[in-house]
Amino acid sequence: MSFDNITYQYDNGITTITIDRPKKLNALNRDTIQELHEAFKKAEDDFNTKVIIITGNGEKAFVAGADISEFAGYSVVQGEQLAAKGQAKLFDFVAHLSTPVIAVVNGFALGGGLELAMAAHFRIASDNAKMGLPEVSLGVIPGYGGTQRLPQLVGKGRAMEMIMTAGMIDANQALSYGLVNHMVEQHELLALCEKIAVKIMRNSSVAIGKAIKAINANYKDGKDGYKVEIRQFGKCFDTEDFTEGTTAFLEKRQAVFPGK
Numbered sequence: 001m002s003f004d005n006i007t008y009q010y011d012n013g014i015t016t017i018t019i020d021r022p023k024k025l026n027a028l029n030r031d032t033i034q035e036l037h038e039a040f041k042k043a044e045d046d047f048n049t050k051v052i053i054i055t056g057n058g059e060k061a062f063v064a065g066a067d068i069s070e071f072a073g074y075s076v077v078q079g080e081q082l083a084a085k086g087q088a089k090l091f092d093f094v095a096h097l098s099t100p101v102i103a104v105v106n107g108f109a110l111g112g113g114l115e116l117a118m119a120a121h122f123r124i125a126s127d128n129a130k131m132g133l134p135e136v137s138l139g140v141i142p143g144y145g146g147t148q149r150l151p152q153l154v155g156k157g158r159a160m161e162m163i164m165t166a167g168m169i170d171a172n173q174a175l176s177y178g179l180v181n182h183m184v185e186q187h188e189l190l191a192l193c194e195k196i197a198v199k200i201m202r203n204s205s206v207a208i209g210k211a212i213k214a215i216n217a218n219y220k221d222g223k224d225g226y227k228v229e230i231r232q233f234g235k236c237f238d239t240e241d242f243t244e245g246t247t248a249f250l251e252k253r254q255a256v257f258p259g260k
C-alpha cells in the first residue's frame with residue numbers, strides 16, 4: 001500500500017501516520033481523507049500496532065482544515081455528501097477504532113484539522129499550536145463532527161463562543177479548556193507521546209479496546225453507556241489478557257499480555 005499525501009511508519013508497537021502536504025498546511029483534500037481511511041484501517045488490522053499517532057508534517061501545522069479549494073463550488077447535496085462521507089471514512093471511523101489514537105497537534109489545527117484531533121482518543125499539543133473552528137467565517141458550519149465533539153470536550157458555552165467567533169485559541173488555553181491533555185515545546189512532542197504510548201502498551205490492548213467502546217457509548221444517542229460498560233466488562237472475562245493480568249497479579253509479577 002503506497003500513499004501520496006501521508007506517510008505511514010511502524011516502530012515497536014506504535015504506528016505513526018503523518019499528513020504530508022506541508023505546502024498546503026496539511027489541508028485535508030479528498031485523496032488525503034481516503035488515504036487516511038486506508039492507513040487507519042491498516043493500523044487497526046495490524047495485530048502488532050498497539051497505539052496510533054496522528055500528526056502533521058512540518059513545524060507550522062497539524063492540519064489547517066478541509067481543503068477549501070475542493071468544496072468552494074458545491075451544491076446543497078454535494079455539501080451534505082461531503083460531510084457524510086468524511087465522517088464515515090475518517091472522523092467517526094477514527095473515534096470508534098479499538099486501537100488508541102493520539103493526536104499530536106504540532107501547529108495549526110483548524111476546521112477539519114481540529115475535528116480530526118477531536119476524533120482521536122486524546123490530544124497533546126506543542127506550545128505553538130493554535131486551534132479553532134473557523135467555518136462560519138467561510139459561511140458554513142463545522143461538518144466533520146465539530147459541533148458535537150467540541151462541546152463534549154470543552155463544554156457548551158466555550159464551544160458556542162469558539163464556533164460563533166471563528167476564533168483561534170492557543171495551546172495554553174486549549175490546555176485549560178481540557179481540549180488537549182498536555183502541552184510541551186515542539187521538539188519534545190513526539191518523545192512525550194511515545195512515553196505515554198509506552199505506558200498504554202503495558203496494559204491489555206483487548207481491555208483498552210473495550211474501554212474505548214464503553215466510553216464512546218456515553219456520546220451516542222439512544223445508547224445506555226452503563227449497559228454497554230456491563231456487557232464489555234463481562235466480555236473481558238473470556239480473554240487471555242484477563243487470565244494473564246489476574247494470574248500475574250496473584251503471582252506478584254509483571255503481566256505480559258498476549259493481546260487476545
Ligand code: COA
Binds near residue numbers: 024027112138
Ligand atoms: N484549504 C486549502 N488550502 C489551504 C488551507 C485550507 N484549509 N489552509 C491553508 N491552505 C494553503 C494556502 O492556500 C496556501 O497555499 P498557496 O501557498 O498555494 O497560496 C498555503 O496553504 C499556506 O497558507 P497561508 O494562508 O499562505 O499561510 P499563513 O501562514 O498566511 O496562514 C492560516 C495560515 C492557517 C491562518 C491560513 O492558511 C488559513 O486561515 N487557512 C484556512 C483555515 C480555515 O479556514 N480552515 C477551515 C476550513 S473548513
